Amino acid sequence: MSNETMHQQQKLNPQTPKIIIGMASCGLGAGAKGVMKSVVQELEKQKLEADILSTGCIGICAHEVLVDVIFPGRTRVTYGKVKTTMVPQILEEHGGTGEAVKKFVMAQMYPDDKTVIPYDGLPFFDDMEMNKGQKKYILRNCGYIDPDNIGEYIARGGYTALEKVLKTMTPKAVIDEISKSGLRGRGGGGFPTGEKWASCAKYAADEKFVLCNADEGDPGAFMDRSLLEGDPHAVLEGMIIAGYAIHATSGYFYVRAEYPLAVKRLKHTIEEAGKRGFLGQNILGSGYSLDIYIKEGAGAFVCGESTALQNSIEGKRGMPRTRPPQSVEAGLWDKPTCLNNVETFANVPFIINKGADWFSKTGTEHSKGTKIFSLTGKIKNAGLVEVPMGTTIRQIVFDMGGGIPKKRKFKAVQIGGPSGGSLPESLLDSPIDYESLIEAGAMMGSGSFVVVDDTTCMVELARFFMNFCANESCGKCPPCRVGTTLMLDILTRITMGRGEEKDMEVLGQMCDEIKVMSLCGLGQSAPNPVKSTLRYFRDEYIAHIRDKTCPTATCVALHKYEVTPERCTKCQACIRNCPVKAISGSTTEVAVINKEKCIKCNLCYEKCNFLAIK
Amino acid sequence: MNTNKAVDFSKMEQMLEKYKNARGALIPVLQMVQAEYGYLPEPVIDFISERLHISIHEIIGTATFYAQFHLKPRGQHIIKVCCGTACHVKGATKVLGKISETLEVSTGMTTKDNAFTLEEVACLGACSLAPVMMVDEDLHGKLAPDTVGNVIKEIRETGVSQ
Numbered sequence: 001m002s003n004e005t006m007h008q009q010q011k012l013n014p015q016t017p018k019i020i021i022g023m024a025s026c027g028l029g030a031g032a033k034g035v036m037k038s039v040v041q042e043l044e045k046q047k048l049e050a051d052i053l054s055t056g057c058i059g060i061c062a063h064e065v066l067v068d069v070i071f072p073g074r075t076r077v078t079y080g081k082v083k084t085t086m087v088p089q090i091l092e093e094h095g096g097t098g099e100a101v102k103k104f105v106m107a108q109m110y111p112d113d114k115t116v117i118p119y120d121g122l123p124f125f126d127d128m129e130m131n132k133g134q135k136k137y138i139l140r141n142c143g144y145i146d147p148d149n150i151g152e153y154i155a156r157g158g159y160t161a162l163e164k165v166l167k168t169m170t171p172k173a174v175i176d177e178i179s180k181s182g183l184r185g186r187g188g189g190g191f192p193t194g195e196k197w198a199s200c201a202k203y204a205a206d207e208k209f210v211l212c213n214a215d216e217g218d219p220g221a222f223m224d225r226s227l228l229e230g231d232p233h234a235v236l237e238g239m240i241i242a243g244y245a246i247h248a249t250s251g252y253f254y255v256r257a258e259y260p261l262a263v264k265r266l267k268h269t270i271e272e273a274g275k276r277g278f279l280g281q282n283i284l285g286s287g288y289s290l291d292i293y294i295k296e297g298a299g300a301f302v303c304g305e306s307t308a309l310q311n312s313i314e315g316k317r318g319m320p321r322t323r324p325p326q327s328v329e330a331g332l333w334d335k336p337t338c339l340n341n342v343e344t345f346a347n348v349p350f351i352i353n354k355g356a357d358w359f360s361k362t363g364t365e366h367s368k369g370t371k372i373f374s375l376t377g378k379i380k381n382a383g384l385v386e387v388p389m390g391t392t393i394r395q396i397v398f399d400m401g402g403g404i405p406k407k408r409k410f411k412a413v414q415i416g417g418p419s420g421g422s423l424p425e426s427l428l429d430s431p432i433d434y435e436s437l438i439e440a441g442a443m444m445g446s447g448s449f450v451v452v453d454d455t456t457c458m459v460e461l462a463r464f465f466m467n468f469c470a471n472e473s474c475g476k477c478p479p480c481r482v483g484t485t486l487m488l489d490i491l492t493r494i495t496m497g498r499g500e501e502k503d504m505e506v507l508g509q510m511c512d513e514i515k516v517m518s519l520c521g522l523g524q525s526a527p528n529p530v531k532s533t534l535r536y537f538r539d540e541y542i543a544h545i546r547d548k549t550c551p552t553a554t555c556v557a558l559h560k561y562e563v564t565p566e567r568c569t570k571c572q573a574c575i576r577n578c579p580v581k582a583i584s585g586s587t588t589e590v591a592v593i594n595k596e597k598c599i600k601c602n603l604c605y606e607k608c609n610f611l612a613i614k
Numbered sequence: 615m616n617t618n619k620a621v622d623f624s625k626m627e628q629m630l631e632k633y634k635n636a637r638g639a640l641i642p643v644l645q646m647v648q649a650e651y652g653y654l655p656e657p658v659i660d661f662i663s664e665r666l667h668i669s670i671h672e673i674i675g676t677a678t679f680y681a682q683f684h685l686k687p688r689g690q691h692i693i694k695v696c697c698g699t700a701c702h703v704k705g706a707t708k709v710l711g712k713i714s715e716t717l718e719v720s721t722g723m724t725t726k727d728n729a730f731t732l733e734e735v736a737c738l739g740a741c742s743l744a745p746v747m748m749v750d751e752d753l754h755g756k757l758a759p760d761t762v763g764n765v766i767k768e769i770r771e772t773g774v775s776q
Contacts, residue, residue, distance in 0.1 A: 029743045029753035061742030219698030219737035257645075257682045258738055260751060298641055299681030301736060315640035317679040333637065374741055376700035382742035417699060448741075450699045464702050468736065474679075606708065606759070 022066040024057035030064035056230020058143020059384030071098035080106035142230030153233040161349035166286035181356035182368035187341030190434040200328035203336040210248035217301035218417035221448035223372040224342035228262035232269040238345030301472035320520035363389035367433035377450040394428040408453040416445025419525035421532025441532040457554035458537040463491040469526035480523030483514040499545035553614035567612035574604035689731040698737030701745040712759040
C-alpha cells in the first residue's frame with residue numbers, strides 16, 4: 001500500500017512520522033509493551049509529533065521487538081531487537097530529522113512509488129538472506145498492516161475477492177476456480193480444497209456450516225496464530241467465500257484457548273467486517289447472508305480432528321466419531337459442514353484475485369502454492385517462513401534459517417509435530433511437498449519445523465512426542481489409549497537404561513498396529529516420530545539399549561558422571577557448583593569427578609556449557 | 615482473580631439467560647464461570663445443570679475432559695510453562711524444575727500462600743522465544759533456569775508480571 005492510501009484510510013496526516021511496533025504474541029513476549037511505553041514517554045519528552053501504530057508478526061521472530069519508522073517521503077525502516085534504551089536515539093534522529101540510526105537498523109522496505117526516497121547503504125528487507133527464496137503471498141500483510149484496522153486491509157486489496165465472487169461468480173464457478181488452482185488443505189492431510197467444497201455443496205439442507213479450524217494444537221507450530229493476529233481479515237474473507245460456495249448459513253471459528261490475542265483480534269475483525277457489510281444479512285447486496293461466530297477451545301489437542309472439533313462446538317467432550325458419514329454430509333449438528341484450516345482460507349482470496357492459473361504456477365506437480373512453516377528449535381533465525389512447495393529442507397534450514405547456532409551440527413528436523421517424523425541430514429536435499437514428506441516418513445502436518453542439533457537425543461525426543469500423544473489421547477479407542485501408553489512405557493524404560501534387545505522390534509510392530517487400528521488421525525499418526533527415529537536413528541536406540549549410554553548425554557539416568565578431557569575447557573564451572581566437592585581440577589588441569597563422593601545430583605552436567613560431562 | 619468469592623447466583627442468572635436456548639452452550643458457560651471464579655465451584659455446577667437441563671455427570675465429564683477447566687480453586691497468579699517441542703529441545707524441563715523448586719510446588723499445585731498455581735501447557739505458540747511461560751496473560755520468553763527465579767520474585771514483589 002502506498003503511504004498515501006494508508007493515510008486516507010486512517011485519516012492520518014501524511015506529514016507526520018509513523019512509529020509502528022510489532023505487537024503480536026512473540027513481540028509482546030520479547031517486551032513490545034515496554035518499548036511502546038517508552039516510545040510514548042519519549043515522544044512527549046522530546047516534544048515530537050508522530051503517530052504510534054501497531055502491527056502483527058512479520059515472521060522474523062528471533063529479532064523481536066521490531067519497530068518500524070516511516071519518515072514522510074522516505075522508505076519504511078525496520079529496527080530489530082529494539083530495547084527501551086535504544087528508543088530515545090531512534091526517535092530523536094529518525095523521528096526528528098529523518099536520518100535512520102544505521103547501527104540499529106535491520107533493513108528498509110522497497111519503496112512503493114518513485115516519490116519515496118530510499119536510504120543509502122541500508123539493506124532492503126526482501127534482499128536479506130533469510131527472505132530470499134521466500135514467497136510472501138499469504139503473509140504479505142502480516143507485520144505490515146495494522147490488523148485491527150479494516151481500512152488498511154482494504155487499502156491492500158482486501159475484500160475485492162469477495163466482491164468479485166459475489167457479483168460475478170456462481171458458487172460452482174468459485175469451486176471450479178479453487179479446484180483448478182490445486183489448493184490442498186494446509187492443516188495436515190492435504191485433501192484437495194475444491195473437492196471438499198464440491199462434495200459439501202451437493203448436499204441440500206436447511207442449515208449448513210463453514211468452520212475454520214484454528215485449534216493449532218501442534219506444539220511447535222504458530223503460523224495460524226500469526227495469521228490470525230497479523231491478517232485476520234484475509235482468513236475471514238476466505239471463509240466467507242467458502243461459505244458462499246457451499247451455501248453455508250453460518251460459520252464458526254474454533255480457536256485455541258491458549259491464543260487470547262488471536263481471539264480478541266478475531267472478535268474485532270468480525271465486528272468491523274459486519275459494519276462494512278462484508279458479513280451478516282445480504283452481503284454487499286448479493287442476497288447471500290452469513291453469520292460467523294467464535295468458539296474458544298478449552299485445551300485438547302484432539303479437537304484439531306474434524307469430528308472432535310464439531311463435538312466440542314456442540315458443547316460435548318471433544319471426541320472423534322467413526323466415519324462415514326463424512327462431515328460434508330452430516331457434520332456439526334448433523335448438518336453438512338465444511339471445515340478448513342486457517343492457512344487454507346487465507347489462500348482463497350489470493351487465488352480468486354490472482355486466478356487459478358497464476359497460483360498453480362508456484363509449487364510442484366501435486367502440491368501447489370506456498371506453505372508457511374514455523375521454523376524453531378536450534379536455529380539462528382527462528383520465525384515464520386513462507387516458501388513455494390518443493391523448496392528443499394536445506395534451503396529452509398541453512399539459507400532462510402541461517403543454520404545452527406553455537407557452531408553445532410545439524411542433526412534432524414521434526415516436520416509435522418507429534419504426527420510427523422524426524423528427517424536426518426541425508427534428506428536435507430529432499431523437496432518439501434505432501435507426497436515427498438510422507439514418503440520420507442514425516443508429514444506436512446500443520447507446518448511445524450523444529451530443528452535439532454547434535455546435542456539432542458532422538459530417543460528422548462521420540463519419548464517426548466509419545467508422552468504428548470498419550471496425554472492427549474481422548475481415550476475413546478483402545479489402540480490409541482492403551483497403545484500410546486504402552487509405547488511410552490517402553491521408550492521411558494529405554495531412556496532410563498532398562499531397555500531390552502527386543503524393544504525395537506516390539507516398538508516397530510506397535511507402530512504399525514496403532515496406525516492401522518486407531519479411530520482418528522491422532523492415533524493413526526502418533527507412532528510416526530518413533531517410526532522415523534527407528535528408521536533414521538537406530539544406532540541411538542542401540543546405544544541406549546545395549547551399551548546403556550546416551551550418545552548426547554541427554555538422558556539423565558544414563559549419565560556416568562565422567563569428564564570428556566577433549567571437551568573440558570578447564571573453566572571450573574562444575575567445580576564451583578558441586579555441592580559435595582567431588583570434582584577436582586584447576587585452570588591448568590581438566591576436571592575429574594570422584595565417583596565415591598558424587599551424589600549424582602546432575603548439577604555439574606547442567607552447569608557445563610561444553611557438554612564435557614556425560 | 616479472587617478465589618474466595620462467594621457464589622453470587624444473581625450474576626449467574628444473568629449470565630445463563632443468554633444461553634438458555636442456545637445450542638452448544640455448555641463450554642462457553644463453563645468458560646464464563648471459570649473467568650468469574652477462577653475455577654468451577656460445585657454449587658455453580660449444580661446451578662448450571664438445573665438451568666440448562668444438562669445432567670451433572672455430563673457437565674463434570676465435559677469439564678474434566680478439557681485441560682482448561684479446574685474443579686479446585688487456583689492461586690492469584692497462574693504460571694503456565696510451555697512444554698511444546700521447541701521449548702522442550704531448548705530446555706523447558708529445567709526451567710519448569712527451577713520454578714517448581716523456587717515455589718516449592720509441583721505441577722498442577724498451588725503455593726501455600728495462594729499466590730501461584732504452576733501448570734504445564736502443551737504449547738503457547740511463541741516457539742521462537744523458547745523456552746517460554748505465561749504468567750496470567752503475559753508472555754515471558756527466552757527463559758533460563760538461572761533467571762526465571764527473578765521473574766517470579768518480581769511478580770511477588772510488585773503483584774504484576776511485566
